[in-house]
Amino acid sequence: xxxxxxxxxxxxxxxxxxxxxxxxxxxxxxxxxxxxxxxxxxxxxxxxxxxxxxxxxxxxxxxxxxxxxxxxxxxxxxxxxxxxxxxxxxxxxxxxxxxxxxxxxxxxxxxxxxxxxxxxxxxxxxxxxxxxxxxxxxxxxxxxxxxxxxxxxxxxxxxxxxxxxxxxxxxxxxxxxxxxxxxxxxxxxxxxxxxxxxxxxxxxxxxxxxxxxxxxxxxxxxxxxxxxxxxxxxxxxxxxxxxxxxxxxxxxxxxxxxxxxxxxxxxxxxxxxxxxxxxxxxxxxxxxxxxxxxxxxxxxxxxxxxxxxxxxxxxxxxxxxxxxxxxxxxxxxxxxxxxxxxxxxxxxxxxxxxxxxxxxx
Amino acid sequence: xxxxxxxxxxxxxxxxxxxxxxxxxxxxxxxxxxxxxxxxxxxxxxxxxxxxxxxxxxxxxxxxxxxxxxxxxxxxxxxxxxxxxxxxxxxxxxxxxxxxxxxxxxxxxxxxxxxxxxxxxxxxxxxxxxxxxxxxxxxxxxxxxxxxxxxxxxxxxxxxxxxxxxxxxxxxxxxxxxxxxxxxxxxxxxxxxxxxxxxxxxxxxxxxxxxxxxxxxxxxxxxxxxxxxxxxxxxxxxxxxxxxxxxxxxxxxxxxxxxxxxxxxxxxxxxxxxxxxxxxxxxxxxxxxxxxxxxxxx
Numbered sequence: 001x002x003x004x005x006x007x008x009x010x011x012x013x014x015x016x017x018x019x020x021x022x023x024x025x026x027x028x029x030x031x032x033x034x035x036x037x038x039x040x041x042x043x044x045x046x047x048x049x050x051x052x053x054x055x056x057x058x059x060x061x062x063x064x065x066x067x068x069x070x071x072x073x074x075x076x077x078x079x080x081x082x083x084x085x086x087x088x089x090x091x092x093x094x095x096x097x098x099x100x101x102x103x104x105x106x107x108x109x110x111x112x113x114x115x116x117x118x119x120x121x122x123x124x125x126x127x128x129x130x131x132x133x134x135x136x137x138x139x140x141x142x143x144x145x146x147x148x149x150x151x152x153x154x155x156x157x158x159x160x161x162x163x164x165x166x167x168x169x170x171x172x173x174x175x176x177x178x179x180x181x182x183x184x185x186x187x188x189x190x191x192x193x194x195x196x197x198x199x200x201x202x203x204x205x206x207x208x209x210x211x212x213x214x215x216x217x218x219x220x221x222x223x224x225x226x227x228x229x230x231x232x233x234x235x236x237x238x239x240x241x242x243x244x245x246x247x248x249x250x251x252x253x254x255x256x257x258x259x260x261x262x263x264x265x266x267x268x269x270x271x272x273x274x275x276x277x278x279x280x281x282x283x284x285x286x287x288x289x290x291x292x293x294x295x296x297x298x299x300x301x302x303x304x305x306x307x308x309x310x311x312x313x314x315x316x317x318x319x320x321x322x323x324x325x326x327x328x329x330x331x332x333x334x335x336x337x338x339x340x341x342x343x344x345x346x347x348x349x350x351x352x353x354x355x356x357x358x359x360x361x
Numbered sequence: 362x363x364x365x366x367x368x369x370x371x372x373x374x375x376x377x378x379x380x381x382x383x384x385x386x387x388x389x390x391x392x393x394x395x396x397x398x399x400x401x402x403x404x405x406x407x408x409x410x411x412x413x414x415x416x417x418x419x420x421x422x423x424x425x426x427x428x429x430x431x432x433x434x435x436x437x438x439x440x441x442x443x444x445x446x447x448x449x450x451x452x453x454x455x456x457x458x459x460x461x462x463x464x465x466x467x468x469x470x471x472x473x474x475x476x477x478x479x480x481x482x483x484x485x486x487x488x489x490x491x492x493x494x495x496x497x498x499x500x501x502x503x504x505x506x507x508x509x510x511x512x513x514x515x516x517x518x519x520x521x522x523x524x525x526x527x528x529x530x531x532x533x534x535x536x537x538x539x540x541x542x543x544x545x546x547x548x549x550x551x552x553x554x555x556x557x558x559x560x561x562x563x564x565x566x567x568x569x570x571x572x573x574x575x576x577x578x579x580x581x582x583x584x585x586x587x588x589x590x591x592x593x594x595x596x597x598x599x600x601x602x603x604x605x606x607x608x609x610x611x612x613x614x615x616x617x618x619x620x621x622x623x624x625x626x627x628x629x630x631x632x633x634x635x636x637x638x639x640x641x642x643x644x645x646x647x648x649x650x651x652x653x654x655x656x657x658x659x
Contacts, residue, residue: 004632010633015634019634041625047616049616050621057431059514062516064429064519066429072523075425080425081488085592088593106399107399108390110402111406114367129470130460150448195522255595258450258591262591266406266584273584274373274374278370303534
């Protein structure tokens, strides 16, 4: 389509200028609103046209290729999902021991009873959705507390870097990590696995297979530091064991997060199926919330609109002190969000390729 | 620490105590220690059984070949979501959620096969006869035959026939493969008779046939296919998050970006004046009476 021609543009703008549109003609605007173009931006011919850029994979009519390997050829040569995960994320074929270890990790990550991913999958299933919708939703359960592989791994990397730059021993770095994060959900050490040997068995298997490296070594130092610092019994948990093994297998914290969340999603699919088979659906308006679970304001009459001027409470604060007072008072209004302070970070850390797509390419 | 269940359900899939996690009766940790594969675990999860070695190999092949597919709706979905830089799982969730009635419709293919196999049994027809019935009914109704055709691999999906061949090599031929092969035979014959071009079997047609043959239900097969793709979509999202340009619209990149303004082609109503509120009622009534808006309703 491109921009509207000048004659039509001027006519339309003049008509709008004459009619006036709210505050759009205000001189406070850093532009003349009534002198703007219509239509879409013409194609940019000075830069290379858009293409999907990927280091991971390409396909054409006849083949699908990941990191240089034809995927059909990979399967014909006897490779499988576990191997392709190494290829997709690390651009390499794993050793047999690495393949065995990831296989072990994925079996352990597959199912976790009725925890968050299964629960979410089942709740979505009750709305009579596609199975894929429930599987997708289950992955949303993975955050920085439940399945916190990204937070765990990045923290391990940060403190290992500190150990190197500040010339700390592994034990000193572990003690510092624990001092700074003893009660964090992503520590990888907790009271969750005191009676379940699965986490320790995984570490033992990694050692037996010759997979254990600096991340398992550091995690074990963190476990010892946490045991000393904690007032209650703690030990390595599944997050710590799985996260450390995955890092020693060469996966980044983010890759670990994704691989294990997707692995759990298979079981979330089984939970979707069982929910549909055994429990049925939920209709809009069907679930009730018992009054005994409610602790908000007592029931009260809705005032007539005419009484609004006398009742309304403005949120406008004229001074920082007023603002602070209101901010603090709003913390008691559960669900308002004032009691939560978090940083919404860009998890990618950097942005842009720059070298791809020059017209001369 | 509160360890009460998030929801209460009777479930025959798994339980978890302080001591162990048990799936279909097997301690997960013991399953891993014993040397079973992740593919074996899929059989335990969905079918409550340890598979034969050939079945395990078939699943390994099918899942592996389906995992990566470069730019499909699922990868594009993941990359699109990643442009806003949310947490990575959100991108993967979006990718898996793209699997529906057209992209990787494994369950639809499975239900189709089951429906016609049941008819063959009820109507006393052979598998071959029922395959012809299926093709004729679908093509007479101008409905796409599930499992046939792929918009990118236009002269045959590179994964599809090799999956059939692997199933045969492993000696896993049963009613599903016989039925699917017959569907393909009659589909090709019908298109040829109609003077239409060749359209090959796609990876759903062959892969889902194999999954059904080794005992998975349509939905379980769909789950396996759709979720395994999530692995590669996460890699595509991660590549874009770590090395691509956030937002996908920067003019500082040498290549025009995914949602650069110039990528928008608008074909809707022309630019027009917004009516004042005192003109509104009359304007709206006239617009309704004239009815031109109806051609834009979606």
